[in-house]
Amino acid sequence: MQVTKLTDAKTYEAKQHWDMAGLRLQGVDATNIDAFSCCLSYFLPGGGAEWASSPNEKAYIVLDGEVTILTKENGVQKETVLGPLDSCVIEFNEERAVENRSNKVVTMLVVISN
Template identity: 35%
Template structure:
């Protein structure tokens, strides 16, 4: 078993992310993992990401607050959803996504993605 306490979880920065802090909870610098790594983002009001796509799938789970997620594949119309506590979504490989905290409260979002 590998335990990582939140106050010891490594912080990290990702380009295109603003007004948010991020921690690696498991995998990467937070410890061993064969398949995925898990992160937690704390998004301030008005914070989020720019529009971007990744080569791998991503899963988001809201653990506090509300998060607007916009996603689009190729030339299809964009899909927009507001996720609340324990709502989740999958972003497919190559699908563009934008995260935005439109509320006046912090939003905490768990991220799970392949190593």
């Protein structure tokens, strides 16, 4: 078993994110998992992530607060608001943006396939 205590989790910087602090819980440089990584993201009020896509699937699970996930379906922008224990999957190469439009910190668990 590989354990990462929150007190021992290492911070990391996510490209194209602003006003966001991330902690690596599993995978990458935290543990020897090959299939996925798991991170804890804290988005400050006004924080977010720019429009981007990646070749990895991502699951977003909101633990606290409220976050807006923007996607595009057939060229039309769609907004989905997620609250505590709501989740979504961003598919392979799907474009998305993330925005914290509230005045409360958003805590989100992010699981990323490798």
